[in-house]
Amino acid sequence: MGSRASTLLREEEIEEIKKETGFSHSQITRLYSRFTSLDKGENGTLSREDFQRIPELAINPLGDRIINAFFPEGEDQVNFRGFMRTLAHFRPIEDNEKNKDPIASEPLNSRSNKLLFAFRLYDLDRDDKISRDELLQVLRMMVGVNISDEQLGSIADRTIQEADQNGDNSISFNEFIKVGNVYILYIDIDIDI
Amino acid sequence: MGPFLDFNPFDNLLCILLGISFTVWFTLLLVFIIVPAIFGVSFGIRRLYMKTLLKIFEWATHRIERGAKDNNHLLYKPYSNAIIAKEPTSLEEEINEIRRRGSNRDLDSASEFEMSDIFYFCRRGVESIMDDEVTKRFSAEELESWNLLTRSNYNFQHISLRLTVLWGLGVVIRYGFLLPLRMKNFLSEQVHLMCYRICVRALTAIITYHDSENKPKNGGICVANHTSPIDVIILASDGCYAMVGQIHGGLMGVIQKSMVKACPHIWFERSEVKDRHLVAKRLSDHVEDTTKLPILIFPEGTCINNTSVMMFKKGSFEIGSTVYPVAIKYDPRFGDAFWNSSQFGMVNYLLRMMSSWAIVCSVWYLPPMTREEGEDAVKFASRVKAAIARQGGLVDLLWDGGLKRGKVKDTFKEEQQKLYSKMLVGTQEDRSRS
Numbered sequence: 318m319g320s321r322a323s324t325l326l327r328e329e330e331i332e333e334i335k336k337e338t339g340f341s342h343s344q345i346t347r348l349y350s351r352f353t354s355l356d357k358g359e360n361g362t363l364s365r366e367d368f369q370r371i372p373e374l375a376i377n378p379l380g381d382r383i384i385n386a387f388f389p390e391g392e393d394q395v396n397f398r399g400f401m402r403t404l405a406h407f408r409p410i411e412d413n414e415k416n417k418d419p420i421a422s423e424p425l426n427s428r429s430n431k432l433l434f435a436f437r438l439y440d441l442d443r444d445d446k447i448s449r450d451e452l453l454q455v456l457r458m459m460v461g462v463n464i465s466d467e468q469l470g471s472i473a474d475r476t477i478q479e480a481d482q483n484g485d486n487s488i489s490f491n492e493f494i495k496v497g498n499v500y501i502l503y504i505d506i507d508i509d510i
Numbered sequence: 511m512g513p514f515l516d517f518n519p520f521d522n523l524l525c526i527l528l529g530i531s532f533t534v535w536f537t538l539l540l541v542f543i544i545v546p547a548i549f550g551v552s553f554g555i556r557r558l559y560m561k562t563l564l565k566i567f568e569w570a571t572h573r574i575e576r577g578a579k580d581n582n583h584l585l586y587k588p589y590s591n592a593i594i595a596k597e598p599t600s601l602e603e604e605i606n607e608i609r610r611r612g613s614n615r616d617l618d619s620a621s622e623f624e625m626s627d628i629f630y631f632c633r634r635g636v637e638s639i640m641d642d643e644v645t646k647r648f649s650a651e652e653l654e655s656w657n658l659l660t661r662s663n664y665n666f667q668h669i670s671l672r673l674t675v676l677w678g679l680g681v682v683i684r685y686g687f688l689l690p691l692r693m694k695n696f697l698s699e700q701v702h703l704m705c706y707r708i709c710v711r712a713l714t715a716i717i718t719y720h721d722s723e724n725k726p727k728n729g730g731i732c733v734a735n736h737t738s739p740i741d742v743i744i745l746a747s748d749g750c751y752a753m754v755g756q757i758h759g760g761l762m763g764v765i766q767k768s769m770v771k772a773c774p775h776i777w778f779e780r781s782e783v784k785d786r787h788l789v790a791k792r793l794s795d796h797v798e799d800t801t802k803l804p805i806l807i808f809p810e811g812t813c814i815n816n817t818s819v820m821m822f823k824k825g826s827f828e829i830g831s832t833v834y835p836v837a838i839k840y841d842p843r844f845g846d847a848f849w850n851s852s853q854f855g856m857v858n859y860l861l862r863m864m865s866s867w868a869i870v871c872s873v874w875y876l877p878p879m880t881r882e883e884g885e886d887a888v889k890f891a892s893r894v895k896a897a898i899a900r901q902g903g904l905v906d907l908l909w910d911g912g913l914k915r916g917k918v919k920d921t922f923k924e925e926q927q928k929l930y931s932k933m934l935v936g937t938q939e940d941r942s943r944s
Binding site for chain 2: 348351354355368369370371372373374375376377378379380383404407435438439455456459460461462463464468472475476480488493496503504506508
């Protein structure tokens with residue numbers, strides 16, 4: 318218990334995270350409280366097991382993919398900055414942000430960054446293309462054992478057919494945008510603090 | 511000889527003073543604590559104590575908030591409140607909602623898979639990372655107002671001299687006065703009901719019993735939600751029960767053995783616990799004998815932090831006798847009663863209990879319930895659980911308390927997958943028909 322009080326966030330850190338992610342002061346402290354409660358090892362970072370301990374996440378068919386999205390390439394631990402950076406993708410876009418200075422770097426929760434996040438859930442090998450195999454993998458995760466391989470294969474083929482425009486039998490990011498753009502605001506999460 | 515003569519008067523005076531104060535103290539102890547406990551009479555002193563404490567806590571919290579504002583610190587908000595408003599919609603409804611938003615196609619020819627379907631799972635997943643219903647039940651509840659126990663507030667920094675002095679005074683009182691007093695009382699009891707009552711006084715427990723006409727009778731089973739070992743003391747000081755449980759080693763084991771001498775309890779060896787039939791047989795034998803005391807069972811199987819009621823194990827509900835549900839709700843402002851067994855051992859926990867301000871709780875005896883025709887044990891268990899949750903103002907959760915220590919079963923994930931597959935395949939069948 319005592320160690321928690323001593324690792325309270327410093328003001329400068331909160332300011333930096335605020336600038337980077339756009340969360341408000343109170344949202345950041347609240348999410349920090351959540352971060353520390355998940356951090357059973359109390360070493361300031363989360364591992365994959367810490368995420369898997371959340372039952373509602375463990376039963377989510379895409380749970381593993383979502384957890385992966387928090388960890389940078391090849392790493393096994395994520396600190397609070399990284400945690401917030403990933404969560405920032407789900408922050409709703411506010412009106413006053415739309416007219417921001419175009420020279421400033423794009424905010425994490427811009428439309429195209431949200432789309433990139435969703436794209437990367439499919440594109441495991443990060444080659445900027447969703448191949449038929451990658452699509453099948455995600456489909457298989459979502460349906461479990463309840464649909465046969467052939468049926469699943471035909472669903473995948475149909476989907477690629479509809480989305481693919483340059484005929485390379487895979488879905489690139491630009492093609493994905495055209496399909497996904499309309500739904501993207503659905504993944505916004507309103508944090509009510 | 512000179513110096514000795516000088517010391518004598520002082521010595522005598524000191525001795526006399528000490529003697530008098532001891533006698534006075536002892537008499538006070540006797541009169542105010544032990545005698546009323548024997549006769550079950552209470553003075554209003556504890557309630558007055560409670561009211562005074564509450565006023566002090568309010569003042570202390572105000573001070574902290576004001577201090578934080580002055581110094582421009584941000585207060586550390588307690589984590590237990592939900593931060594996301596989740597609507598209770600089903601998987602199918604939500605996925606259709608996403609598709610509807612984007613599609614201007616006619617929905618009767620419903621499409622099967624859409625790439626946007628992952629957004630549903632993705633969003634649900636991240637929502638559960640930000641805030642979920644289960645993991646927060648296994649750690650102590652955090653309070654909005656501070657009750658001068660450093661262990662329950664993370665905002666404690668030096669705000670004002672007065673606050674620190676008050677806190678210091680609190681420490682002195684709790685560790686120097688309340689704790690030794692309680693330890694002495696705790697170690698000195700012998701007789702069954704009287705001893706439990708003294709425990710209750712010893713912990714400065716202020717318990718309000720509601721609806722005592724529904725108290726468990728012989729030959730029944732009493733079920734209650736579980737927050738700490740003190741639940742047992744609280745219930746047993748108002749009636750006699752037979753306990754069920756595993757034989758522990760150490761301090762608990764000694765206590766258990768001594769309890770058996772007073773009343774016929776049902777203790778199991780660890781190996782016997784695995785054999786469900788054996789357990790069920792012994793329980794039903796006990797229950798059929800109507801001269802035997804009602805059995806006290808905590809069906810959650812583990813301590814929960816008193817903000818919710820988790821899944822009841824169906825074993826006790828299969829036996830088929832009358833069930834007397836009891837709801838226990840602690841007031842967290844005076845001391846957190848929750849025993850986080852993965853964080854603290856028994857002795858540590860007892861120490862914390864005896865050095866908190868008081869244990870304030872309410873006990874509701876609910877009307878007895880029996881299993882209805884055609885109702886299976888699981889449904890019966892949920893019905894009882896819902897009644898207890900409703901009465902105690904606790905959240906009724908379907909999740910298993912075992913998640914405190916173990917992983918969730920894969921069958922739940924498979925259920926989600928099945929639901930989603932039905933959506934996809936269902937539309938396929940429609941297509942082939944049309």
